[in-house]
Amino acid sequence: MLIVPALLLTACGGGEDSDKKKDGASASPKATQQEVPKPVDSASPMPQVSGAIGKKATITIPKGKPSASFVVHPVTPGTGAEVKKDDLVLADFTAKVWQGGKELGSSYEQGGAPQVITAGSKKVIPAFADAVTGQRIGSRVLVVAPPAAAFGSAGNQQIGVSGTDTLVFVLDIKSVMPKKAEGEQAEIPADLPQIDAAKNGPATITIPKNDPPAKLVDDVLIEGKGAEVKAGQKVYMQYTGAAWKINQGKPEATPFDSSWNAGQPFSTAIGQGQVIEGWDKGLVGKKVGSRVLLVIPPAQAYKDQDKGPNLPANSTLVFVVDILAAM
Numbered sequence: 001m002l003i004v005p006a007l008l009l010t011a012c013g014g015g016e017d018s019d020k021k022k023d024g025a026s027a028s029p030k031a032t033q034q035e036v037p038k039p040v041d042s043a044s045p046m047p048q049v050s051g052a053i054g055k056k057a058t059i060t061i062p063k064g065k066p067s068a069s070f071v072v073h074p075v076t077p078g079t080g081a082e083v084k085k086d087d088l089v090l091a092d093f094t095a096k097v098w099q100g101g102k103e104l105g106s107s108y109e110q111g112g113a114p115q116v117i118t119a120g121s122k123k124v125i126p127a128f129a130d131a132v133t134g135q136r137i138g139s140r141v142l143v144v145a146p147p148a149a150a151f152g153s154a155g156n157q158q159i160g161v162s163g164t165d166t167l168v169f170v171l172d173i174k175s176v177m178p179k180k181a182e183g184e185q186a187e188i189p190a191d192l193p194q195i196d197a198a199k200n201g202p203a204t205i206t207i208p209k210n211d212p213p214a215k216l217v218d219d220v221l222i223e224g225k226g227a228e229v230k231a232g233q234k235v236y237m238q239y240t241g242a243a244w245k246i247n248q249g250k251p252e253a254t255p256f257d258s259s260w261n262a263g264q265p266f267s268t269a270i271g272q273g274q275v276i277e278g279w280d281k282g283l284v285g286k287k288v289g290s291r292v293l294l295v296i297p298p299a300q301a302y303k304d305q306d307k308g309p310n311l312p313a314n315s316t317l318v319f320v321v322d323i324l325a326a327m
Helices: 126-132 277-283
Strands: 048-050 058-060 071-076 088-097 103-106 115-118 140-145 167-177 194-196 204-206 217-222 234-243 266-269 291-296 317-326
Touching (some): 126 140
Antiparallel strands (some): 088 115, 088 167
16 A cells, blocks of 8 residues: 555554554654745646546646745636635545656545545645645645645655655645544443543543453444454544553543644554554444443553553553544
């Protein structure tokens, strides 16, 4: 699967090791420390775009050096709702480096899936975050991003982008996802962690004084109205995770990880060993739009691996997962 890594800041799914994240790595805010130029509709010279929306775009790079302009040009304006700041946008992409025409991949290639972009987020490269803001759903947008609108002077060695490379993207804006599961949350038994996930941010998890259950818990707190998640699909979700024992009986658990801190939802193929076993077993079969409480015994999590002070070895894990989309 050829997916451009490091385009977006991506959370660590279920605390999963970074070497398992094949479909995205971190693009930290430091990568864009240079002042970002304001987007313009066109500049000279301009790449040409051909091909139908819904398929990989053909990008033709013109002769000559790129301008220093940050170009955001709707090739085909959409007719859907306008994307607003902080919307969670699903967009397919095709990408090239201007210099030399090197291809950086496309979400349309086999095994690919749309990127999730938080519109206007400072934690996402401006070439994506700023480019989708104000566009309409259904648009195909050409983006010409100088280093300041992409990875800055540091570039991105992981994908072979230097600090002087201008990048060219074609974004197909598909839809806007909900930010979290919506609906009345079911009552949780007293011997299980209590969850407050009403706000847009990391959930508050309160772990009871009793010992954790020995078997996997995958309770649906809010049942979504979407289709059931199938093994092999790419699932987009918000989550917060905490370890049971070290937080036992405390008014509020200290999370070891949360997608909310990354600035956008986490995405992964589910049911295929890309994340811990408890996620694969607990989320397949749940409906899109659901909130799920997962309590995962060590054997289905990280076993005897020590993952740091907030995630010691042999930990039972507690996750609150909102399933936003699956495809």
